[in-house]
Amino acid sequence: MRRFLAALSASAVLAYPLAAQDRSTVPELEDLIPDSALDNPEDWAQQGVPPEASAAENAPAELEPSDPLAEMPLVDVPWPEELELPQVEPLAPEEGIVFADATEQLPALPEGAEQRVSDELVLVFPTEAALFPQRDEFIERFRELSTVEEYDDENSAARLAAQARADETLLQRMLRVYGYYDAQVIRTIGGAVEGEAARSTAPEVRFDIIPGPRYTFGAIDLGSLEAARADYAALREAFEIQPGDPVLSDKIVEERADLDLALGESGYPFAAIADPDLLIDHDRQEGDLTMPVTPGGKYRFGRITSNLPDFMSGEHLEDIARFEPGDLYQRSLELDLRRAIQATGLVGSTRLTLTEAAPPVGDEPGTVDVAVDMTKARLRTLAGRIGYGTGEGFKLEGSWEHRNLFPPEGALRVRAIAGTREQLAGVTFRRNNFHGRDQVLTIDAFASTIDYEAYDARTASLVATFERVSTLLFQKPFSWSIGVEAVATAEREADAEGNFGPRQTYFVGAIPGYAQWDTSDDLLNPTKGFRLGTRLSPETSVTNGEQSFYLRGQGDASYYLKTSDSMVLAGRVRIASIPGAPLSAIAPSRRLYAGGANSVRGYGYRAIGPHNAAGDPTGGRSLAEVSVEARIQTGFLDGAIGIVPFIDAGTVGPSTVPNFDEIKIGAGIGVRYLTGFGPLRFDVGVPLNPGPNDGPVAVYVGLGQAF
Structure with missing residues (x-):
């Protein structure tokens, strides 16, 4: 029977080139096995493979150009014992991180001063306080935002490494907030040892902070603020940022609010301040600030009107207000009137709308009326x-x-x-x-x-x-x-x-x-x-x-x-x-x-x-x-x-x-x-x-x- 299978395999090999030459011809089983093989299969198998079939078996197959395998090259794969695989190159360490041996002490920065935030977190600043004078405020702010501090719930080096990456990004962002745009943060993760038995302690992360130079404000563009004319000097003084001052993002937010308050208290009810834009120039180590301001004209208070005169008239609202018609507009007085109306307990909601009754003429302020829209509360x-x-x-x-x-x-x-x-x-x-x-x-x-x-x-x-x-x-x-x-x-x-x-x-x-x-x-x-x-x-x-x-x-x-x-x-x-x-x-x-x-x-x-x-x-x-x-x-x-x-x-x-x-x-x-x-x-x-x-x-x- 084994000979019969061998002969069958050989006959199949003989048939392959024919199928390749004529794809429309499908050989039948009786074409491959002659009748003589059925009469005496052992003698037929001993005949072996005809010479022309053996040559055809060893010759490369000829494929039609339209066959999908026509462009596929022959692959000669050596036996596994003869295969030599190339050595795998080790991955380069992540930039900015140093892994300390768990059996060695974390290296100390000779010129740095360590500030331990927690058992797992250490910050290192320059020893000279003048190089980073905001150290205490910076540490307290970082402690409140730190991912390591927020999720300090298990003794896991993998967890600490993942959180340390987030804290490194946080530190870089905070340093830019304080004006240090060339700062470097070096992250070190490892453990420490104690005693002669070299017993390892919990892992910790250390950030060495090299702040670099602190950038200063360059050009400051406040848009149309000069249109305030007589009030320009006082309004500009309210915005306490001058060229040469250290760049501090918090200061921009604070001074924008101060300028908005000064405009509102100086008679400018329609003043608008656009979002600030800070353009950093690394060559000059400066930041140019653009914050367009539109004063919108100066006004005095006019009349107060009510949408519910039989319920609470405009005359009664004028009794409640802390301003008289003709007084210079102040936003605080407008907000105070709204709070006072709410404090009566008679209204469910209150909305104050300012409408121009007379425009400004030259240096003479215009007049703005206050329209009060109220809804009744349960009485x-x-x-x-x-x-x-x-x-x-x-x-x-x-x-x-x-x-x-x-x-x-x-x-x-x-x-x-x-x-x-x-x-x-x-x-x-x-x-x-x-x-x-x-x-x-x-x-x-x-x-x-x-x-x-x-x-x-x-x-x-x-x-x-x-x-x-x-x-x-x-x-x-x-x-x-x-x-x-x-x-x-x-x-x-x-x-x-x-x-x-x-x-x-x-x-x-x-x-x-x-x-x-x-x-x-x-x-x-x-x-x-x-x-x-x-x-x-x-x-x-x-x-x-x-x-x-x-x-x-x-x-x-x-x-x-x-x-x-x-x-x-x-x-x-x-x-x-x-x-x-x-x-x-x-x-x-x-x-x-x-x-x-x-x-x-x-x-x-x-x-x-x-x-x-x-x-x-x-x-x-x-x-x-x-x-x-x-x-x-x-x-x-x-x-x-x-x-x-x-x-x-x-x-x-x-x-x-x-x-x-x-x-x-x-x-x-x-x-x-x-x-x-x-x-x-x-x-x-x-x-x-x-x-x-x-x-x-x-x-x-x-x-x-x-x-």
Whole structure:
């Protein structure tokens, strides 16, 4: 059978050239194997290959020109034992990187100064500080942006090598930001050894920085800034980059903002500043700065118009604005008007559009009107809250308010209080921005019942106040108020045994006034400055057919000192007096008391003062208080949590001058949670010299600091 296959193979080889010569002829099996081979296959196989077939087998095949193999050369591949492969050349190391042997110390740059950023990261600068004076700022900035620092989570040389490439690019980019356009950064990755056992440590990356010369500004082109004429010198001075100054990309951004601010504050509402372009010339080692400026003409304020005149008219908006028609345009005043409109709480969105009313003529500014487009906000509010204070008990408050029932900004508010010691029902009319910014007219009428340890009162009051107040948007150095007050109150005091006697009716008329000078830096959370305030209320009181005149006066002073980034020391002093009438002629609710959240913490509300035999306070005609606390910010919740240890002291006396015969002292600790609108306050105080009716601890919750 093997011979038959051999013969078959030979016959197939004989047939190949024929197929090549005539591609249309396909040989059949019977053409290749004659009938004689079937009769005696062994004899046919022994005949071997005919000479002409052997020659044809060894001759190269002849292919047609159209055959796809016609152009393919013959391949003569030697046997693998005779094949010699060329040696593979090693890859050239990546430019700018040096790999240190893990068993050797990283080489130190003799003339360099190492700055270790972390366990894995070392920067090396020139020893001479003048060659790179921004070293500390540069390192801090690099630390915040470093990829190695951000993903320092495993001891992996491969990970470190990949991140080091990103940090090298970052360093080169930062060096250009600082004006070093020919700087070189050499990256070295390796490990270090420790001790005699040559124990290898974690891998680290080192960057040797050769800053080279620092480029300076060459030509500076500010476009059409000279068109500002009389203001050109001041505007050019606002852009504090001159030829020869070191190139600093951050400085370009900063000075562009300063120039934009100066244009906006100098009467150029339509000024435009194009993006800066810095062309670096390596031969001169300078950068030419081009920043086209178009002033756009100088203008004064004109009229203010409103798209909702029945809701908030243009005349009312002019009362809110801090500028008058004819004043030189200032962008800050335009933005202030927008914020003030939003602060009313009456609008959902506000857009101010400037339109040219009159063009500039020569050196005379033109006029620009301000068109205000507003959308209404929800004007009705239903609110409620529940609270508790030691001495005040539980209190549930609710209110309904329409903030623009009497346009513009005329609000009506109905409120009620239901508590364990106080009940109240009242209605209040309030007009904000009344004939001026932050001037408020308030008319309040209410009836209340109060049941304190010191007295019990049934009161009806009508109070009208006109005031200029500080707001969160604009804290004023000076604020004031003046008012008129009419009160009818039926009150009774506890006797020596603590039992309430008969009610006594008082009719009181008062003209309360208030003034405060404030240099602090924040209305709800001051950290520096001081506040001085005074309250004076000349009053007349009629009871049992007798009329009395007296003056209720109070002075407050507080001081705030920031001793570190995390601590503020705060102190407060309060002095009050009521001269002009005996204590019996003054209604108990209008006497002086101390104790509570904003007074002497640790004691109940109005619990400090002269007491009867049962220990209940009867109020006095003089008061003195002092408080000291340390406001310490912690690192909890990203610095939102603070702790406040405090100590308070106070005294109330029956005469018009404090006698300090009995001083009540309270101490404790508070927690502050900083929010976007002020700190939430939680204080726990303990009376250090309590009376028989004082509790062991007092708790206070509120918004803002205690003082």
